[in-house]
Amino acid sequence: MPESHFPAPGAGPDAVPALDIAGLVKDVGPIPALEGRMKRIISNISLRAHYGQVTALLGANGAGKTTTIECAQGLQRRTAGTISLLGQDPETADAGLRARVGVMLQDGGLPPAARPVALLRHIAGMYDHPLSVDALVARLGIGEFSGTTIRRLSGGQKQRVALAASLLGNPEILFLDEPSAGLDPQSRIMVFELIRELRDAGKAIVLTTHLLDDAQRLADYVYIVNNGESVTQGTVPELLRQSTATLTRRTMTFEAAPGGDLSGLRRAGVACEETRPGSYRLTGSLEPADLAAFGRWCAELAIMPTSVHLASQSLEDVFLAVSRESSPPQPLSPAVEREIR
Numbered sequence: 001m002p003e004s005h006f007p008a009p010g011a012g013p014d015a016v017p018a019l020d021i022a023g024l025v026k027d028v029g030p031i032p033a034l035e036g037r038m039k040r041i042i043s044n045i046s047l048r049a050h051y052g053q054v055t056a057l058l059g060a061n062g063a064g065k066t067t068t069i070e071c072a073q074g075l076q077r078r079t080a081g082t083i084s085l086l087g088q089d090p091e092t093a094d095a096g097l098r099a100r101v102g103v104m105l106q107d108g109g110l111p112p113a114a115r116p117v118a119l120l121r122h123i124a125g126m127y128d129h130p131l132s133v134d135a136l137v138a139r140l141g142i143g144e145f146s147g148t149t150i151r152r153l154s155g156g157q158k159q160r161v162a163l164a165a166s167l168l169g170n171p172e173i174l175f176l177d178e179p180s181a182g183l184d185p186q187s188r189i190m191v192f193e194l195i196r197e198l199r200d201a202g203k204a205i206v207l208t209t210h211l212l213d214d215a216q217r218l219a220d221y222v223y224i225v226n227n228g229e230s231v232t233q234g235t236v237p238e239l240l241r242q243s244t245a246t247l248t249r250r251t252m253t254f255e256a257a258p259g260g261d262l263s264g265l266r267r268a269g270v271a272c273e274e275t276r277p278g279s280y281r282l283t284g285s286l287e288p289a290d291l292a293a294f295g296r297w298c299a300e301l302a303i304m305p306t307s308v309h310l311a312s313q314s315l316e317d318v319f320l321a322v323s324r325e326s327s328p329p330q331p332l333s334p335a336v337e338r339e340i341r
Contacts, residue, residue, distance in 0.1 A: 018086060018173045018204030019049040019072055025080035026067055026228075042067055042228040045081075049173065054195065054205045056219035058212065058319055064228040065208050069175055072206070073103060086172060099127060102171030104162045106178040112151035116142050116161045119150070120168065127169045136164040139194065141187070155182025163191065173204040180214055192218060216315040224322050231322055239318045252282040252294075254308040264297045265290075286310075 024045040029038035042064045049055040059065045070076040072083055074090030083090055088097050111119065117137055124130035137143050140160045145153060150161065159182055166174060179195070180188045195218055199205055209215055215222060216236055223233045234242065258277035265272040270284035282290070291310075298305065 016087065017048040017050050017084070019047070019055075019206060020084040021048070021068065021072060021081065022046045022083075023081040024068060024071060024078055024083065026064075026071060026076065027079045040079075040228065042071075044229045045225055046230050047223045047233070049204045049206050050221075051172075051204045052199060052202045053220040054199050054207055054218050056207045056209065056215040056222045057225065058209070058215060058222060058315075059225040060323060063225045065225060066177075068225070069177070069206065069208060073101065073175060074098075099169055100172045102166035102169060102174040104159075104166040104174070104176045104179060106181055110150045110158060110162060110165070112149065114150050115147060116150065116153075116157075116164075117146040119161070120164055123165050124168045129170065130168045131170050133164075133168070136167060140164050140190065156184055156187055159183055160187065160191070163194070167198075171203070173206065174198065175206045175208075177208050178210065179207065180209070180211060212314070212316040212319055222315070224319060226323055231325075232318075236315055239315065240313050249284065250286040250311060250313075252286060252290075252308070252310045254280050254282075254294075255306040256280065256298075256303050260301065260303060264300070265293060267293075 024042055025040070026042035027038040027040050030036040031039055045064060045068050047055065047057065047068075057065050057068065067076060071078045072085060072090060074085070074093050077091055085093070086097060086100055090097070114122075117133065120133045120137065120142075124133050137146070140163065142157075142160055142164060145157050148157075150158065153161070159179065163176075163179060166176075176195070179191055183191060192214075195205060195207075199220070207215065207218060219236060221233070221235055222239060224231050232239065232242075255278055258274070260274070260280070262272045262274065262280070265282060267290075270282065270286065270290060272280065272282045275281050282294070297303070
C-alpha cells in the first residue's frame, strides 16, 4: 500500500506528544480480603508517544502495561496522574477524539459470526473519510479467507483483520497490543513493513508486546515498567549502552576441529566447553583480553575456526536485568487474587 494511503496528521514530530502520561496511579477495589482497602496496581508510570515514532511499552505479566494503555484510551478511570491523548483527557473524550484513535486488541473485539470483508466495510461506514477497505484487504492478504467467519479464522488471520479494522479511520495514534501474536513468518514481515510505513507517514504508534525481538526491531523508543512503576526508558541503542556495565555475561561460540585442548581459554569467571564434537562455547564475563587469548590459542594450536559468533546484548537482556534489579511484588493471598480477577 503506497504511503499516500496513510495521510500524515496535522501535527509533526516536533509538536506536542500524541500521548503524554505523567505520574499515573491506579487503584482497584475495595477488596474484602484486604478489609475493604484499595489495591494499588499502578503507582507511578509516565511515558510519551510522539508522532512519527513507534513507542514500545514492555513489562512482565502484571507489570501494569494493559492497565496503563486502557487508562490512556479512556477505558479505565485513573486514580491520579494526568493523561493527554491528542491534546485531550481521554476520560472526557467525545466521539470526535475517539475517531482519531486506532486500537488493535490482542484478543476479542471481533464479532465471531461476521465475515472479514463485510465486517471491515461495516466499520468503514462509521467514519467520514475511511481508508480503502479493498486496499487494506489486499495489503494484509485478507481476501484469502474473506468467506470464512471470524470464529473459524486462525489466530494470525484474526490479527490481520483486527489490524485492518484499527486502521480504517486513518487514526493519528495507533495502539497495538501484541500485533504479531500468532502470525506466520511471512505475515509477520508484512505487518512489520506496514507498521514502519505508518510510522514514516507520521502516525504515533504505541506497541505492547511480550516478544522483545519485535520491540527491538520496531521501536524508536522503549519504556520498561515493573510492579506498576516506570523503571527505565530510552532508545534501544541507549538502553543497550547503559546496560553494558551490568550485563557482563556473554557467550562466544565457534566451530573447529574436535577434541581441542581448552585449558588456554579458561580463567576465573570464564568457562569453555565442547558442547558436541567440533562445537565450542566460551561463556562468562568476556573481555577484550579473552578475544586476544582466543587468537593466540588458535595460532599456537594451528587451528582455523570455521565459524565464530559472539552474541551481543539484546533488548531481552536489558529487560531481564531490569526485572531482576526491581524489587519483586509482595505475593497476594489466593483470596485477594480472586477478588482482583
